[in-house]
Amino acid sequence: MSEYKSGSNLEKVLNAGLFAFTGECGPPQGANLTHLKEKAGYLKGCVDAVNVTDNQTAVVRMSSWAASLILLQEGLEPNFQMVCRDRNRLAIQSDILGAYTMGIRNMLCLSGDHQKFGNHPEAKNVFDIDSMQLIYTTKTMRDEGKFLSGQDIDVAPKLFIGAASNPFAEPVDFRVHRLAKKIAAGADFIQTQCIYNMDRFRSFMKQAVDMGLTEKCYILAGVTPMKSVGMARYMANSVPGMDVPDSLIKRLKGAGKGKIAEEGIKFALEQIEEFKEMEGVAGVHLMAIEWEHKVPEIAERAGVLPRPTF
Amino acid sequence: MIVAEPKPIKEILEMVKDLKKILVVGCKGCVTVCNVGGTKEVGILASSIKIYGKKNGQEIEVEEYTLERQCDPEYVDEIKNIIGDYDAVISIACGVGPQFLSERYPSSKIFPGVNTKFIGGAIEHGIWSERCAGCGTCVVHFFGGLCPISRCSKSLLNGPCGGSSNGKCEISKDVECIWDSIVRKMMEQNRLDELIEFKPPKSWITARDGGPRRMIREELVK
Numbered sequence: 001m002s003e004y005k006s007g008s009n010l011e012k013v014l015n016a017g018l019f020a021f022t023g024e025c026g027p028p029q030g031a032n033l034t035h036l037k038e039k040a041g042y043l044k045g046c047v048d049a050v051n052v053t054d055n056q057t058a059v060v061r062m063s064s065w066a067a068s069l070i071l072l073q074e075g076l077e078p079n080f081q082m083v084c085r086d087r088n089r090l091a092i093q094s095d096i097l098g099a100y101t102m103g104i105r106n107m108l109c110l111s112g113d114h115q116k117f118g119n120h121p122e123a124k125n126v127f128d129i130d131s132m133q134l135i136y137t138t139k140t141m142r143d144e145g146k147f148l149s150g151q152d153i154d155v156a157p158k159l160f161i162g163a164a165s166n167p168f169a170e171p172v173d174f175r176v177h178r179l180a181k182k183i184a185a186g187a188d189f190i191q192t193q194c195i196y197n198m199d200r201f202r203s204f205m206k207q208a209v210d211m212g213l214t215e216k217c218y219i220l221a222g223v224t225p226m227k228s229v230g231m232a233r234y235m236a237n238s239v240p241g242m243d244v245p246d247s248l249i250k251r252l253k254g255a256g257k258g259k260i261a262e263e264g265i266k267f268a269l270e271q272i273e274e275f276k277e278m279e280g281v282a283g284v285h286l287m288a289i290e291w292e293h294k295v296p297e298i299a300e301r302a303g304v305l306p307r308p309t310f
Numbered sequence: 311m312i313v314a315e316p317k318p319i320k321e322i323l324e325m326v327k328d329l330k331k332i333l334v335v336g337c338k339g340c341v342t343v344c345n346v347g348g349t350k351e352v353g354i355l356a357s358s359i360k361i362y363g364k365k366n367g368q369e370i371e372v373e374e375y376t377l378e379r380q381c382d383p384e385y386v387d388e389i390k391n392i393i394g395d396y397d398a399v400i401s402i403a404c405g406v407g408p409q410f411l412s413e414r415y416p417s418s419k420i421f422p423g424v425n426t427k428f429i430g431g432a433i434e435h436g437i438w439s440e441r442c443a444g445c446g447t448c449v450v451h452f453f454g455g456l457c458p459i460s461r462c463s464k465s466l467l468n469g470p471c472g473g474s475s476n477g478k479c480e481i482s483k484d485v486e487c488i489w490d491s492i493v494r495k496m497m498e499q500n501r502l503d504e505l506i507e508f509k510p511p512k513s514w515i516t517a518r519d520g521g522p523r524r525m526i527r528e529e530l531v532k
Contacts (some may be wrong), residue, residue, distance in 0.1 A: 085464070089511060111471050114463050116481045125464070129511045132468035136508065148511060166472030174470070174493045177506055181468065185508055193472055240473040240480035 005142065005188060006160035008105030009077045010049040012310045013283075014189065014218045019276055020283025021304045022079060022191070022220060023047035023295055026056060027067035036067060040074050042292040046299040047076075048307055049106055051191070051285070054081040058118025065099045072103050079162060080104045083112025088128040089137070089148055096141060100157030108162035108191065109134040132185050135163055139186030161186055165219075166193035167204035169241035176207040183217040190217055191285040194224040194235070195271065197243040205280050214280030221275045224287040225298065226264035229253050265298060272302045311340035311431065312404040313438045314347060314424040322355070322400065323362050325421045329397040330369070332359060334423070335389065335411070336376035337403035344438060346424050347402035349376040355402060355423060380407030386414045393418055429460075446516025446523070452509065454495035459512075461488035467509040 004011050013020045023043045028035050043050050050071055054064035061067075068078035080099050087095065099107065111131040115123045129137065137148055138161050145156040163182040167175055179190065195201045201221070208214055226232045229252050236244035248267065255263035268286075275281045284304075288295050299305050326332055334356045341347025356372040363370030373396065378385040380403035393399060393415050401407040402423035412420045428440040443460035449467075450457045459465045463481050470489030473480025477490045496505045514520065 111464050111466060113473075114481045116463075127465045128514065130464065130466040130468050131471075132466075132508065133511045136510070164472065169470070169472045170474050170476065170487075171470070171490055171493045171497075173497065174505075177502065178468075178470075181506055181508060185468075240475045 006105045006158045008049070008160045009310060010079065010106050011160045011188070013048045013308055016308070018308050019304065020048050020218070020220055021046070021299065021302075021307065022049045022051060022283065022285045023292075024051040024053065024285070024287045024289070025067070025071070025292060026053045026289070027062035027064060029059065029061050031062065033070065036062070036070055037074060039292040040071050040076055042295050044074065044076055045307060046295050046305065047286070048283075049077040049079040051079040051081055051108060051287075054083045054110070054112070055086060055118070056081075056113065058085065058113045058115040058120070058123075060119060065095060065102075065104065068099065068104050069102055077106065078104055079106040079108055081108045081110060082134065083110045084127055084129055084131060084134055085112030085115060085125050088126050092129070092134065092137065093141065093147055096138060096157050096159065097153075100159060104159070106160045106162060107138060108164065109138060109187070110164055131163065132182060135161055135182055135185040135187050143186075161188045163187035163190055164193065165190045166241045167195070167201055168193060168197065168243040176204060176211065176213075179208060180211060180213055183213055187217055189282070190219045192219065192222040193241060194222045194287060196235070196248055197245050198271065198274065200243060202278070205278055209280040214282075218282035219280055220283040220285040221271070221278075221281050222285050222287060223268050223271055223275075224289060225261075225268040225291070225294070226252055227261050227291060228264075229260060232264075265294070265301075268298065269302055272304070311343055311429070312406075312426060313344050313428055313430050313440075314341050314404050314426045316346055316351070316355075316402070316424055317422065319355075319358055319362075322421070322423055323359065326359065326370075326398055326400065329419075331371045331373075331396045331398075332356075333373045333375060333389070333393065333396040333399045334359075335380070335399055335401050335403070335407070336374075337378075337380040337401075337407055338376060339379045339381065339403070341403055341424065342376075344432065347404075347407075349374075351402060352376050355400065377403075380404075380410055383410065383414065386410050390415075444517070445512075445514070446520075447513070449512075452504070453492045454499070454501070456488055456492050456495070458488055458492065461486075467512060 025039050052064045052068045055061055064081050068080040071078040109131050115125050142158050145153050165179045232249045232252055235242050252260050252263050272284050275284055334352050336347050336352035352374045356374045359372050398419040400421045400423040401411055405426040408420045408422045429442040430438050430440040433439045440460050445459050463479050474487040474490050479485040479487045
């Protein structure tokens, strides 16, 4: 028997005590395989696993399991994202079985953005179970070998279970407790929301460390480099639960024309340097949204290359 | 109560455009309380239809009637002697009304005059808010007396999600985040331990997901 829960590459990296580096890739709004392969190609060799988003912002895209399989074929390890918005417990459990059978080993459990944000706001949502219960479901299937019904599973899916945490959403005092709840429900690793307010993140991590959470679960700090002042403003004003300090917006503005993206990358690199040293942080989750081609450069400059192989 | 809103008058007029004799039927229950389907509103709708008819050179005869309740066969029976005189009936009760009328009077044409919105109450004059999803198994006591099933956009039992901001829901600044209220209240009452407790997947068997519902109370059945 393996000592690992899933044997995924990401699990091995974290288990070995190495600083993990994960990336993200949104499936295409169509069957554009070439584009998906091109985006994935930039990430190859630069990250330990790639999050494959599941109809993110409630916009219809190629299904996350299908795109995850393509990444597998391309030699990348997917972190298959699953949201509760579009599936009931039957579909969720059957997709878990299918994903595992086809070689997927990491799964990120999310509630999902409300369909009101997306391109089908008229849709009926599901939310049969929530993200916490999805973690529990996946763990029950893996460790108990049972479906939610209590019925035995004929070959249990062994997935490395991920969950999200937003240290900046409200009510702030409850956030670390919700993180604890996700860990108790069965999360093996956490990827946080994009961090810009380092002060708030430092105090969140201190709480997590003090509560002993970082001994039970790996926490990967979320980093999204700012490409422009407009993006920073949009993140600050229009993305719920995002905390972008004015000082960062000022800094980006101060960089001057043509140098803002580089300043955004510099800030991200400074963050990564700090995360490497921050107690309880086990790695970084780099969400370079539609900026996948920049990942090799960022990884190189962050000094996280080459990635370990097992 | 069941909260409803009037259907746009254009939509109602479209329904009845070729009809000459119409009976508008109100209800003295919930829809009277939420000012949409009582005696007063029956009168307003009847007048609107008549005015529309006159404008278009049509003589439309509109009669008004308000039942004690449209969700009770005993009261629905009251119009048995007059309903046959009309080409159509517009019910401005909740969604139960037009159906009870349709079932009781199979040969009549029945139209709905309101849109039934939700189970809720008036938070101030003219503003109503949802409170219950009718899931069939009340759990509000786990959440400080507040219902996340009806009031959280994602019906989270282990909220709040990462989209809660300034007490508002991620879907709109006009929607309160009920999980924000739940957490604050439970923390104020020193009940954090209850909130941290994992809430397992809910059985939706008693909700609409278990199929159309029916309730039998043997002690009341004659």
